Amino acid sequence: MTTVAATVRDCVWALESCYPPAWAEAWDAVGLAVGDLDAPVHDVLFAVDPTPEVAAEAAARAQLLVTHHPLFLRGAHSVAESTPGGRVVATLVRAGVALFTAHTNADVADPGVSDALAAAIGLRDVGPLVPNGSRAEGGRVRTRTDAGTECRGLGRVGVLPAAEPLAQFCQRVAQALPVTAGGVRATGAPDRAVRRIAVCGGAGGELAAAAAAAGADVLVTADGRHHHTLDAVGAHPLVIVDVAHWASEWPWLAGAADRLRAGLAARGRTVNTAVSTLVTDPWRLQVSATPRPDQPAQPDQPAQPERPAQPERPAQPERPEQPERPEQRDQQDQPEQPDHADHLPAPVHAPGARPEEGFQARSS
Structure with missing residues (x-):
């Protein structure tokens, strides 16, 4: 078969075939946000967030930018360049770059955002945590009837090849995801054995009850809140592993690119x-003090007189020069919505920095 260059319209058709707009939540803003449907497309850039830095990268190397998070989730009455959203729009329009978003429709897709997170961690026998037709509300899973449920739904649950201590599992998660300042944190004892794992890319704290009901030892998600986490671990024999919102959704990008090409x-x-590979996680620095005798100790770990030295990390690859640039299913992005999926000491990423070596741009 002879192949020809695609248009924005072709790309929108292919992406919406994988992530139909009808699967998105009613409050969400998905689909084509910027661009001409009949414009030609040779190169497509995938990213989690449509930030001004990502827009500048797209302007330099693509005709279509596909992001997971919407540019304007709450609506906007202005696209003045004095605002971040306005700078994104101006940068893309000047460069002739279209912008497409797949958000909560990608969260529930099969495969979707949580499938990619489960695969990155190495889970087997993976299935939906809250299947399409169910809804997690107030610690309960409520059922509704939808046509064509397939294997869609919020979150995923699967098993590790073998049980392992929680501390080892957290290292597994840290190695699977790009490095961020916040790293990986967890409730529970470091030596607790875990095997059945629930995951939810993005902010999935409200799925704790569903994870416990599914027999999961652990829920891996992002944007953990103090009171919600206390309630979850108090009500269920469940460990919460909290990671950066951006990092939890980054693994989905490569698979989405593959599906577009196919x-x-x-x-x-x-x-x-x-x-x-631009790091758009907003947190850039985390500082922890050395424990002191006059401070309370962690319940599972007595305070230590000295904090162990952090292992050295490989140096960051040099970034190519960028052209001059103009000045998260996501609880943090949602207007008063439930907090489900739609998340270095050394080195510290500067704004627009890239993940550690090994997370390189994918092209074909």
């Missing part, structure tokens, strides 16, 4: 794809 190839179209 969908276009079926129609005789072709594009090159790449995954942005």
Whole structure:
């Protein structure tokens, strides 16, 4: 079959075939946000967040930017360049770059955001945590009837190849995800054996009851809140492993790029794809004090007189020069919505920095 260059319209068709807009929550803002449907597309850049830095990267190397998080979730009455959203729009329009978003429709897709997180961690026998047709509300899973449920739903639950201590599992998670200042933190005793794991990319704290009901030892998610976490671990024999919101959703990008190329190839179209390695997690620094005798100790770990030295991390690869740039299913992004999925001491990422070596742009 002869292949020809794709258009924005072709890409929108392929992406919406994988992530139908009808699967998105009513409050969400998905689909084409910027661009001309008939414009040609040779290169597509995938990223979690449509920040000004990501927009500048797209302007330099692509004709279509695909992001997980919407640019304007709460609506906007202005796109003045004095605002971050306005700078993104101006940068993309000037460069002729379109912007497409797959958010909560990608959260529940099969495969979707949580499938990618489960695969990155190494889970087996994975299935939906809250299948389509169910809804986690107030610590309960409520059922509703929808046509074509397939294997869609919020979160995923699966098993590790073998049980392992919680501390070892947290290291597994840390190695699977790009490095962020916040790292990985967990409730529970470090030596507790865990095997059945629930995951929810993005803010999935409200799925704790569903994870416990599914027999999970651990729920891996992002944006853990103090009171919600206390309630969850108090009510259920469940460990919460909290990671950065951005990092928990970053693994989805490569798979989404693969699905776009496959969908276009079926129609005789072709594009090159790449995954942005710009770190858009907003947290840049984490500082912990050395424990002191006059301070309370962790219940599972007595206070130590000296804090162990942190292992050295490999140096960051040098970033290529960028052109001059103009000035999260996500609880933090949602207007008063439930907090489910739609998340270095050394080195510290500067704004627009990239993850550790090994997380490189993907292209074909």
